[in-house]
Amino acid sequence: MALRRRPLLLLLLVFPMLRYQILAVELISTNVNPVVQEFQRVELSCIIASTKTADPRIEWKKIGNKETSYVYFKNKLQGDWAHRAQLLSRTSLVIYNVTRADKAVYRCEVAAHEDTRIGAEISINLTVHVKPVAPKCRVPQSVPVGKSATLHCQEKEGFPEPTYNWYRNSEMLPLDSKSSSKFQNSSFKVDTKTGLLVFSEVQKGDSGRYSCRAMNAVGDAWCDDMEMEVYDLNIAAIVGGILVVIGVLSLTTVGICCAYRKGLFVNNKQNGNSYKTPAKPDGVNYIRTDEEGDFRHKSSFVI
Structure with a gap:
C-alpha cells in the first residue's frame, strides 16, 4: 500500500511546480553570444517561451560600461535605432549595418502582469568583428x-x-x-x-x-x-679619411705660424710723429718753388 501511494505523492509535489512554470513568463534565446562582422546584419534572439499575458510589455536596453540606454521602450525604437533596427517576431531585435560601437551586452526584458512571475529578462552579448586597416x-x-x-x-x-x-x-x-x-x-x-x-x-x-x-x-x-x-662598413677608408683631415689641419696650422713669423699679418705703421701738411685756408693761393717751398700770396697780389 505504501508503494502505491508514492506515485500519487510525487505527482502532487510535481504538479504545483508545473503549474507555476505555466503561469510564469519565460524567455529563451537561440544565441546569447552572437558574433557579426562590421557593417552586416545581426539578430539578437529573445523569444517568449511561455506567458499567460496576451500583451506583455517588452523593452530592450544596451548595457554599457558607464551607462545604460534604451533601444526599444514604450513600443518604440529609440534614437539612432529607429533608422537601423526593428523588432522581429514581437521580441527579437534585428540590427542593420552594425558598427564597432554596437559591441555591448543587450538585455531583453518582458513584463507580463497576468503571470505569477510577472517579469523575465535575458542578456545577449554582441561581439562585432572589425577587419584590419593598412598597418x-x-x-x-x-x-x-x-x-x-x-x-x-x-x-x-x-x-x-x-x-x-x-x-x-x-x-x-x-x-x-x-x-x-x-x-x-x-x-x-x-x-x-x-x-x-x-x-x-x-x-x-x-x-x-x-x-x-x-x-x-x-x-x-x-x-x-x-x-x-x-x-659594408669600410674601416680602412674611414681611418684614411681621418688621417687626411688631420694632415690638412696640420699643414694649415704650420702655414699660419710661418706667416706670423714673417710679419704677413702685422700692420705696417710709421714710428714717431707723422708730418701733416697744414690745412690751406680759403682765399689763399700757393705757388710751389724749389727754394722757398710754398709761397703764399693773396689773390689781390699784383706783380
Whole structure:
C-alpha cells in the first residue's frame, strides 16, 4: 500500500511546480553570444517561451560600461535605432549595418502582469568583428653590416587584435631565421603579436623590400613595401679619411705660424710723429718753388 501511494505523492509535489512554470513568463534565446562582422546584419534572439499575458510589455536596453540606454521602450525604437533596427517576431531585435560601437551586452526584458512571475529578462552579448586597416610600418633605409635593426608594424582598428607576418621581396619570413635552412645566415625573429621584426646582426643578404601583413578572423591588410639596404662598413677608408683631415689641419696650422713669423699679418705703421701738411685756408693761393717751398700770396697780389 505504501508503494502505491508514492506515485500519487510525487505527482502532487510535481504538479504545483508545473503549474507555476505555466503561469510564469519565460524567455529563451537561440544565441546569447552572437558574433557579426562590421557593417552586416545581426539578430539578437529573445523569444517568449511561455506567458499567460496576451500583451506583455517588452523593452530592450544596451548595457554599457558607464551607462545604460534604451533601444526599444514604450513600443518604440529609440534614437539612432529607429533608422537601423526593428523588432522581429514581437521580441527579437534585428540590427542593420552594425558598427564597432554596437559591441555591448543587450538585455531583453518582458513584463507580463497576468503571470505569477510577472517579469523575465535575458542578456545577449554582441561581439562585432572589425577587419584590419593598412598597418603603419617603419623600416630603416640603411644599416651597416653587423649592426642590429628593428622593423615595426602596428594596426589599431581590427578586432579581434590582428597577428602579423613579415615579407621580404614578397616571401614570408619564418618566425625565427634559425628554423629555416634558407635563412641560416641571418639572425632575425618575428613577434606575431607586437609586429616587430628584430635583427640582432644584419648581413648583406638581409637587404631587400620589406612589407607587413596584419590579419584577423575577418580579413587582412598590408603596408607598402619599404627598402632596407645593408652596406659594408669600410674601416680602412674611414681611418684614411681621418688621417687626411688631420694632415690638412696640420699643414694649415704650420702655414699660419710661418706667416706670423714673417710679419704677413702685422700692420705696417710709421714710428714717431707723422708730418701733416697744414690745412690751406680759403682765399689763399700757393705757388710751389724749389727754394722757398710754398709761397703764399693773396689773390689781390699784383706783380
